Amino acid sequence: MERIEIGHGSGGKLTRDLIEGLFLKYFKSPELHSLQDATYLPGFEKIAMTTDSFVVQPIFFPGGDIGKLSVAGTVNDLTVSGSVPKFISVSFIIEEGFPISDLERIVSSISKTAESAGVKIVTGDTKVVEKGKCDGIYINTTGIGDVKRELSPKFVKPGDVVIVTGFIGDHGISISLSREEFEVETEIKSDCAPLNSLLVPLFDVPGLRFMRDPTRGGLATVLVELSETSGLGVRIYEDRIPVRDEVRFICDMLGYDPLYLANEGKAVVVVDRKDADRTLEILKSHPLGKNSQVIGEVTEEKGVVLVTSVGGMRRLELLEEDPLPRIC
Amino acid sequence: MERIEIGHGSGGKLTRDLIEGLFLKYFKSPELHSLQDATYLPGFEKIAMTTDSFVVQPIFFPGGDIGKLSVAGTVNDLTVSGSVPKFISVSFIIEEGFPISDLERIVSSISKTAESAGVKIVTGDTKVVEKGKCDGIYINTTGIGDVKRELSPKFVKPGDVVIVTGFIGDHGISISLSREEFEVETEIKSDCAPLNSLLVPLFDVPGLRFMRDPTRGGLATVLVELSETSGLGVRIYEDRIPVRDEVRFICDMLGYDPLYLANEGKAVVVVDRKDADRTLEILKSHPLGKNSQVIGEVTEEKGVVLVTSVGGMRRLELLEEDPLPRIC
Structure with a gap:
């Protein structure tokens, strides 16, 4: 056949x-x-x-x-x-x-x-x-x-830290570039990977509150939904968010925002501040988590705020429309 | 919207x-x-x-x-x-x-x-x-x-009776007629229905061996698969198989065999012969099972044989190709 x-x-x-x-x-x-x-x-x-x-x-x-x-x-x-x-x-x-x-x-x-x-x-x-x-x-x-562990936006508290487990936007960019002909030669691959071996060890961290994989809608969407469901706010810092230079460059070129690009091998992890070091240690000991980074914290006031690298503030919202449909 | x-x-x-x-x-x-x-x-x-x-x-x-x-x-x-x-x-x-x-x-x-x-x-x-x-x-x-009850072709034994819970072919004919323009006026509707209220009471019948819903591939396919998996045979009698006159008529007209037509609200039930009456009684007491019928029995020799209404024998095989794709 x-x-x-x-x-x-x-x-x-x-x-x-x-x-x-x-x-x-x-x-x-x-x-x-x-x-x-x-x-x-x-x-x-x-x-x-x-x-x-x-x-x-x-x-x-x-x-x-x-x-x-x-x-x-x-x-x-x-x-x-x-x-x-x-x-x-x-x-x-x-x-x-x-x-x-x-x-x-x-x-x-x-x-x-x-x-x-x-x-x-x-x-x-x-x-x-x-x-x-x-x-x-x-x-x-x-x-x-x-x-093994019930996790929920409802468990999140002001002061908790927000961690992302590595570079964001790779999947979205990889899909986008494989659809069209570009002059750019790139090494960017989708981060697509099962994350259970990375994340299951975190179930033993007492201060673990919430996790989510930022796929369709990207990091920004996960954080906006977290804010809406928890009734709290999130503040993240642009210069702490791991984005490859190449991804940033291609985003600029194509008009994408890496915060909204799909990931298929990353997680957003919210933990009690006092367990942040332990959490990072566990994540960084795994190949899929070696670029883990604290990118911000949970705040009292509802909404997601991005503090830009020049110190400006930008409020993040849900996307109206996906810039790149059918990425998963 | x-x-x-x-x-x-x-x-x-x-x-x-x-x-x-x-x-x-x-x-x-x-x-x-x-x-x-x-x-x-x-x-x-x-x-x-x-x-x-x-x-x-x-x-x-x-x-x-x-x-x-x-x-x-x-x-x-x-x-x-x-x-x-x-x-x-x-x-x-x-x-x-x-x-x-x-x-x-x-x-x-x-x-x-x-x-x-x-x-x-x-x-x-x-x-x-x-x-x-x-x-x-x-x-x-x-x-x-x-x-609640493990059922399997492996539990089937020679002498067991084969029951069908009502008229076969209604779904296939209904789908076929709703795709094309025919001169025939018909009352035939799909038999599409959840069968749990009909069949769950059978879990208490000690001699219950095996059940299957004859969807794609119809009654014949279920029986051929039962024979192959159990290593036993099945003999069914054409004049005991419930088929509406209208379905039979349309099958003749369109060249379909009702034994291969999809059903979405029927089950094939195999039980120990000594529990046949009790099984039929349970089935017939439910609106979805009131036309239940013993259509044949399990035999020693592998293969499915249809005894036709004039006493001939026809061996049933798996379909090579679906006469009517996308019926479910």
Whole structure:
């Protein structure tokens, strides 16, 4: 088989061939191999569930692909909720005529990413639609986690510190540059990565209040939502926010604001000030957190304020419209 | 707002408007209202998980719509696995320009169906893609159930009876007729319905072995898969299989085989022969099961055989290609 045909979504023989010839080759968990429509999971006390559909364009980009992204995204959503990611479902909508070789690359990437994150893919689904009714492939992942620590904007207090776990904007810039032809040669790759090995150790920090991965809408959106939900304010300092020079340069060129660009391998972490050093130490001991930085603090008064490098104040708001749709 | 715009998938203000203005209007569970990326669920001992993406065309059809279908489908997958459906995630991929009024109809239908099935929608996601990159709307639902009874093709034994819970083929015919212009006037509606209230009472029947909802690929596909997985055979009798005269007539006209047509509100139930009467009694006492019928039995020799009404034998196989794609 070279290309996906309508019959691959029929539930009949061609579907079976696709499952046995391709998906099961990469997805090794016995739960999935039972091929039941629903999957038994060993029980635990308190579980978390999250879902995301991925429609990123292009599906292959520097630093990742839609498969890696779809696992990392769900793993990260579970992790920042204070849970250890355990199980994941994967559901495909595929366009007729989609190359099997591309699908194999994606499935392999899903498998690798899940393995590296220690999550099991336990159930799945495939639908095929006609040409022109999809953009190659869309993927939904839904995840289940074992809740270890309840985190919430409601736990945040004035004086808490706000940490970001590394350079922001890489994913957004990488996607943007891979869509268009630019004169610029760049080394920027998407930061797409599962963050559970970085962040789960923080569950033992007593002063940990809240975490969120700044994906669609970027760092600014996470902070605005944190402010709205907590009823408190956030003040961040421009010169402390880690942004690569190259990203800053390309943002200037294309008219993007790095604060609103998507990240797929970063977290915003809010902790009690007295646990800030310990938190930074844990984060910096991990390769994905070595550029972690305290970028600001929680304040009494609602709203998010950016203190610019020249000492000005700028209020951050929610975006009206995404400058770069379909980044995840 | 009249139509979906690209910004509705941005994660910013327009997304918020859509969530607060429309989704939260219908989805009432507090877990969803927390608006976290991942959701805490109260724990239970053993859980089941299932996922499905829905790409049905048309999205509104006699007897249902893509919203009702997406909840019923996942509820049914959990139920036939022997679990009580508890929690569901809903994830949308929506085409730019999709009418908000249609989305509202769908969201309302999701809400009503979930409520009638007693499942809570606990997390969700929305992506918007450009015109021509989707066919209006696609929906993924992923469900979590509380496992009460482990059911499996492996538990099936020769001599067990095979029951179908009512008329087959209604969904397939309804979808087919709503796609094209026919001279025939018909009353046939999709059978789309959550089956947990019908089937959960069977969990107390000691001889219950296996259940499956015959959706894509129909009754024949379920039985062929049962035979392959169990290593046993199935013999069914054409004159015992409930098919409406109208469905049979339209099948003859269009060249469909009702055994391969999708159902969205029926189950195949395999039970120990000595519990057949009790099972039928339970099923027939429910409006969705009043036309339940024993259609055959499990045999020693692998393969599925249809005994025709004139006494001939026909071997049933998996479909090579779906005669009617995108029925769910």
